[in-house]
Structure formats: C-alpha cells, structure tokens
Amino acid sequence: MRAGPRAVTLRVGRPTDHRRHAVSNGTQDETQDQTHDGSQDGADARTAVTVFVALGANLVIAVAKVVGGLIAGSPALLSEAAHSVADSLNELFLLASLKRSTRAPDSRHPFGYGKERYFWSLLAAVGIFVMGGCFSFFQGVEALRSGGSESRTGYTVGLVVLLVALLAEGSSLLRALAQVRGQARQSCRTMLGAIRAGDDPALRTVLAEDATACFGVVVAMAGVGLHLLTGEVAWEGWASLVIGALLMYVAYQLAKESRGRIIGEAADPALRQAIARFLDRQPEIDAVTTLLTMRLGTRSTLIAARIDLVGGLDSEEVEEVLVRVKTEIRRRWPVADQIFLDVTEASAGDRERARRERELLDEAVLADRERHGPRRNVEGRPGEPNAPGSGPPAN
Template identity: 65%
Template sequence: MSGTESEKRPEADRRTRVTVLVALAANLVIAVAKAVGGVAVGSPALLSEAAHSVADSFNEVFLLAALRRSRRPPDERHPFGYGKERFFWALLAAVGIFVMGGCFSVFQGIEALRNGAEEKLSGYVAGLIVLGVAFCAEGISLIRALHQVRREQRGLRDPALRTVVAEDGTAVLGVLLAIAGMALHMITGQVAWEASASLAIGALLVFVAYRLGADARDQLIGEAADPELSRRIRAQLAAESEIDSVEALLTMRTGLESTLVAARVDLVPGLDSERVEEVLVRIKRSLARTFSEADQIFLDVTDRSAHEAVESPAATGERGGA
C-alpha cells in the first residue's frame, strides 16, 4: 500500500467515527424522549420509534468497535489482518436492528390491535412534538452521513457508514410513519391507524436489517473484489510480455480497502528457473504499485513441465508491499 493511501485511511476513519458519534448522540437523546413520551401517552407508534432509537444507539457502539478493531495490523494468528472486523460488527448491528427494533415494533402493533390504546388530546400533541424534534435530529444526522458519502471515495462500501445511512434513513421514514399514524388516530379515533404505523415501522426495520446482514454475510464468507478491479488486474497480467496466458484469477476482499489476489499464469516458453523468479517478483511488485488495494498477491506458474518448479516468495506469495 502506498504511503498516500495509508495516510488517507486513518483520516477517512476519523470522519466516519465523527459521523457515528453524531448519530449516537442523536439516537440517545431521541430514544429517551420517545420512551418517556410513549409511556406517558400510551402511544404504540411512539414506543416503536423508541425501540428503533435504542437499537440504533447500540448499533453505533458496535460500529465504533468495528472502526477501532479493524485497524489492528496482521499478526501470526491473523496473517491477513483484521479488516473483516468491520463486516462482523456490521452483522451484529443488523441483528440488533432486527431484534430490538423490528420485532419490538411488530409486537407493539399487534398489542395495540388487540387491546387498543386510549390517548387524550394533550397526549397526541406531546407525542407529535417529540416526533417533530426526532425528525429534525435524525434528519441532521442523515445529512451529515450523506455528505460524507459524497466526500469519500469508498462511499457506501464502508459498512459502518452504510449502516449509519441506513439507520438514519429508516429513522426519518419511521418518524413520518409514526406521525401519520398518530395524526390519523387523533382524527378518526381508530387505533388501527397507529397500530398499522407500528407494524409498518417493524416491517421496514426487518427489511433494512436483512439487507445489511446479507451484505455483511457476503463479506464474511469471502466476496470477490469489484468486477472492474478484477478486469483491470487480469488485463495488466495479460499485457506482461512474459505471460502467455492468465489461466485463473481469484480475488477476495479481506477488508475495506484490502484485497487478496491469486493468479495462475502460463509463462512464455524458454525461461529458466532464475528468470522465472525474477519475472514473478517484478510482476507482483508492478501489481502492488498499480492496485493499492491488492496488499496480498499470489502468483503461480501452471506449466511446470516447461518451466521448472519454482518455490520462492514470488511464486508462493508474499505481502504486496514487499
């Protein structure tokens, strides 16, 4: 990885940490306000939104842990580094949204349909004021997150930033649903409107949790690099005069900005073992310079009958920065 790239990563992580902290502060304040208001006025929609904010608050703590732990350098037990910590904690955040937010909201909606909810005019007014303040706070946090997405080259590829955007966007929609449910309950006197809003919030949270969890799952089990990056790596390998053909190219993201590259190549005839080793070292270093994400590069020669078997750091693989 180049020096410029390694300097940019901590700065980008610092901005992401600030974004997560802004979202955490907003969710903590809003969660307390919604919970107090929901209990005081007996509003199922408001209680659902309180559960949503509590879930988001826990998730921000998970994301802060992801930012800190994923920066640890490789060691003997984890030679490819700790980059996938980001995806693990993002998966826990998705589970938190599902359990604490989605399931509780659905439960509140069902309970309201079964048992009803009695609210006075003052309760409606207080609840709507709380939701209005929550809408402003969540909106500010969402604008901050979207602004960073536009600034960052990696954008929504960062699971921490993607989770914050999803949480804040869902929170804004959830507040609008809760306001609509409370307003219609107040106008018609039918609790079904507010219960339906709570159920809709729950369904929205379950959907968002599923999408975030699916993304994290793909990364944890070993997702390939972006197809465009793979295409460019293959093209550079094929352009090397000593390479006759690229038999196979395998890639796997090992972190937010780190990728493992394993290529099986067939070299042109007539290269002796010493020349093969020199060629592989040069090609590997060229790839590492061109593609900063490729911090683990492995090259293997396929035609060992024409080219002597070479067991060297270049042939068996070493860190891209070497």
C-alpha cells in the first residue's frame, strides 16, 4: 500500500484576475509570462493589420464590382460583388473577435473569453455561405434561365473591374501568407502545415476568403471572356454557379473548424504527448492515468491530469511536487495556463486504460505529422522552441 495522501485535488492554474503572484517555493517565472503575453499581443496586432488590409480591399472592390456589374449587366460580376460584400462584413466580425476575446476572466466566465474567436469566425462562415454562396447560385440560375446580351462597353467595364479586384485581392492574400509564414517559423511547422492547422481562426478566415476571392475572380473573368467569344451568357451563369459552390465549400470547412473548437476541442496532439512525457519523467509521479486538455482560446489551454504519486510522500511534499510540476509546465508551454492535478490511487485497470490511451495519442501525433508536415523540438525543453501553439521558447 502506498503511503501519503490520496484523492487530493490542488488547483494550480493561473489566478482568474491575471495578477502575477509568487508561488510558495518562489519558482514562478514572471518574466516568461510577460514574454508570452507580449508575443500574443504582437501576434494579435499583426492579425488585426491583416484583417484591416482585407477589409479595405474588400470595400473598394465591392463598390467597383457593383457599379461595373450594373453597367455591364454581368451576373458573374454581381456574384463577385456579393462575395466582396460578404467578406467586408466578415472582416468586421473578425475585428470584433480580436477585441472581445482578450477580455479578462470574470465571475461569469472564469476561464476567459478566448472562445469568442471561434464564435465570430463561425458567424463569418455563415456570412460567406448565405451572402456569398447563395447569392452566387441565385445569379447563376437567373443567368441560365433568362439569357441576355451585353455591349462591348459592358465587357470592357467588367474585365477592368475584375482585373483591379484581382490585384487588390492578391495584395491582401500576400499579406496574409506573409503572416502565416512567420507563424509557421515560430511554431516549427512547414507553411502548409501552419495553414492546415489554423491556430488563429481570424487569420485562417482571412486567408481562406482571399484565396477564394482570387480564384473566384479568375473564374468570373473566364466566364466574361467566354461570353465575349461565344455570345452565350450561359458561360457567366456557370461561372456564378462555380463561385457559389466554392464559397459554400469554404464556408462549410470554416464552420466545421469553429464548431469543433466552440464545443471543446483538445489541444494539439504533439502538445499533449509532450506534456504526458514530461509528467512521466518526474521521479515523484508513478503513473499518469488521465490527461485531458481543452483549447480555451488562441492563448489559453486547460490541462487536467490524474496522477498517482510514489509512496512515502507527506502532505507538504505532495504540495511542493504539484507546484513544481505546474510551474515547469507553465514555463515550457506558456499556453497551458489553466492546470489541474488530481492525486489518486491508480488501479490496474486505470494503468491499462492509460496505456491504451497513450498508444492512441502516439498514433494521432504520427497522423498529425503526416497531415501538417514535420515539426521540431515539440518537447519544449528550456532553450528550444515549444510545441506548436505554445508561445515563445522558454529561456
């Protein structure tokens, strides 16, 4: 029989009022917390600039497309105008998410407002689907049903507007890609892996919108060009249907991503594996029977672990171990700011279940690496880059 207390739960997360305080053994790393918060604020500022660039481009383009579409009588151009209007409203949603998600925790929301990012991104996805996809389908069907003609002047106006739109959307897309490249470098991912992972929902939405807009403009130009060559307005109708289908698919993917994180998505598999291995290496921990995680936002993650300690520890030693483990986790992975450790006696069944769960986690990490590309230094040791999404390296 093991000595020492059992069924002891100690909350060792960051205080809800976000005031820094020293822990009992004096090992709290305030400097690391401040560095992490500064890095996150800098990332949010860069994302805000990217969103403002996209908003400005979309407003100008929307006006140009509406005017050009009405002059030219082009359904494809009006579909693209609807897309730009939807994107402009979505940028306002994303700006709201950047502001509201950084509010401090309170009595009603003790874990903070980080999930606001995912809620407003979900609204943006709905806007893309309804205002972009559905209206594009409507324009396409109307063009196929009614037919129509267009003057040479109308063709010229339409193509000029689309060319200007392509340049503006391309500039916004390059800005978003530059930020993704920087995030990929910080998180030790490939650029494609960073795009697929989408740790920042606002940036992911802007990137998806701009990429879809550029492709949609090319499709619209193809529809107008074929209409010019053949005299058949059906080409523009089909172009509108293609744009609508693309917008609906992108909106579905963005909404699915936001839904998963709103209802409570686990942290990155590599981060979970790294924390589990760290706990296993602690000499006072005999077994980790449960490790639960949940994203609370882009800068906050909940970690809840049920652990069995070695025998012979008194209550003071147990508290010292838990505080030290918490402090080290927080130093290595600053994003893990809400940590709960539950000390319990592990049965044989608990150990077997934990072993199976660990095997599944290892398989998930391998599958994640295949999808997102190779990652380096996910263990988050001092002086090395942290696991993806974990913030700046520990010093």
